[in-house]
Amino acid sequence: GGESWALCLEAAVTVARQAGVVIREAIKDEKQVMLKSSVVDLVTETDQKVEKFIINSLKQQFPTHSFIGEESVANGQGCSLTDNPTWIIDPVDGTTNFVHGFPFVAVSIGLAVNKKVEVGVVYSCVADKMYTAQKGHGAFCNGHPLKVSKVTELSHSLLLTEMGSMRESESVAIRMENIQNLVCSPCHGIRQLGSAALNLCSVAAGEADAYFEFGIHCWDMAAGALLIEEAGGVIVDTTGGPFDLMSQKIIAANCPAMATSIADTLKEVPVGRDGIQ
Ligand code: LIP
Structure with a gap:
């Protein structure tokens, strides 16, 4: 029910903030860049380390939940979305930015239940902006409510x-x-x-x-x-x-x-x- 997804939101915020600290420090350092599907599809040790940290931490708190992580999928793990509560994780969204030190990088953590996203957290690590949403409860940035623009044309x-x-x-x-x-x-x-x-x-x-x-x-x-x-x-x-x-x-x-x-x-x-x- 609604109650438990609120707990999941809290857990996602905590782990995203911890991951963000790691990314914010590592963005200043020299990176070892590895390639995935093409020469412009990049991954670093930070992506892999941060994803492991996020998944381990959430698994401990929610042992029955399923996980889809960008780097786990790249390493051959499954990417199937079932009705089971499933955490969908991008440890470093904007890896190319991260590699170059361009400051638009984020941790993205969603929780889908019955294939519908119930909880969403995006942490813009360098800007220190924590974007949060729970279905039916609004969207926020650092606790302030978000509203889309009014432009129609x-x-x-x-x-x-x-x-x-x-x-x-x-x-x-x-x-x-x-x-x-x-x-x-x-x-x-x-x-x-x-x-x-x-x-x-x-x-x-x-x-x-x-x-x-x-x-x-x-x-x-x-x-x-x-x-x-x-x-x-x-x-x-x-x-x-x-x-x-x-x-x-x-x-x-x-x-x-x-x-x-x-x-x-x-x-x-x-x-x-x-x-x-
Ligand atoms: C990337 C994005 C980028 C988009 C790519 C890619 P990654 O994610 O954020 O903006 O164009 O499709 O998915 O690989 O940095 O997590």
């Missing part, structure tokens, strides 16, 4: 997106075309800051009006998607249809009209599906 919007780490020229070409069409639509501007989780927090906070991306993963968006909804925004698929956490794509917007305008403009980039080997 694409022509008045500030948008966020990312190129991601899929660099096959066909897929990059569609991404560039999407950006071109939105810029020419026109919109006020498009930004790419390198952290999907923090992009979602910015839309939840009303600092940007929408965010879209093709090629992200459930751990990048689980927590942030709840923050958007609890701040009064909407999450849909890039086609404008219902959002699917495992679909590797998302439009997060301040209002349905904004989401529709973006969906109508976007051309689909072929992506895979989380949870399929």
